[in-house]
Amino acid sequence: MFPLCLSSTPSFLIYLPPQNYFQTRTLTPSPLSCSLPRNQSLNYTRTLTYSPIHSFSSESSASPPLLIEDITERDWSFLDVDAVNSEDERRRKIHRNISAAAIREGSRVLVCMGSEWFVDQLVESVPSCELLLIIHESLFALAMIKEKYDNVRCWQGDITALPERFSRFDAVFVCYFPGMGVPLDQLLSSVGSRCSPGCRLLICFDQGRDVIEGSHRRLYPDRVTSELPEKSALEKAAAGHSFQILEFVDEPTFYLAVLTFTAQ
Secondary structure, rough: OOOEEEEEOOOOOOOOOOOOOOOOOOOEEEEEEOOOOOOOOOOOOEEOEEEOOOOOOOOOOOOOOOOOOEEEEOHHHHHOOOOOOOHHHHHHHHHHHHHOOOOOOOEEEEEEOOOOOHHHHHHHHHHOOEEEEHHHHHHHHHHHHHHOOOOOEEEEEEEHHOOOOOOOOOHHHHHHEEEOOOOOOHHHHHOOOOOEEEEEEEEEEOOHHHHHHHHHHHHHHOOOOOOOHHHHHHHHHHHHOOEEEEEEEEEEEEEEEEEEEEEO
């Protein structure tokens, strides 16, 4: 998977090696545009075809088209379906999570695997942030968010591969840990390396553990590869990565773990 950063320009840019990569092994980037079809089905595989705008070459200003294979995107739209909460209950739980992050004016905020609905609530309820960065596996989900909020930064890829320029976060939301594909220790290590002192880390899911264990892991085993952390496992991992648990709620229909980064 090639990381994608969605910019505020009219097209979305993905950076890949140039045409002469296999001869020179240099990584001068080439921007490519992509077209994202909207699809409302709840379980499908979406294929995205990327076509190059142009490529850069040290030998010539004009290069032949750069051909790459289609990229198949996995569907995450099941996270937008809430069969547990009413709209008011869902909103109340989300605002509880957001309040626990203690976001202030000028904060730097990272949201991992956040749904479009979660981002809506966050943008509407928090003060103006210096940086609001959304990372997700799904190009489609990021495109829908970017279409609505031009000032929000979007990055496609794994949190462990997040570029170093995205750092010093004051609040980090991990909205769907079971689908992130990283062990708890690796998550805390990656987040800790990008935190400012006192940063709040929130591992949350507003539908709770029962939906994941009773439905998601059975229906989407290729995407949902782990469970929400138990308190004992979280305490052990947190201690090894300079985090301290401030709050822990593990109810059948609501999960919230709030941690603070204690390193200076």
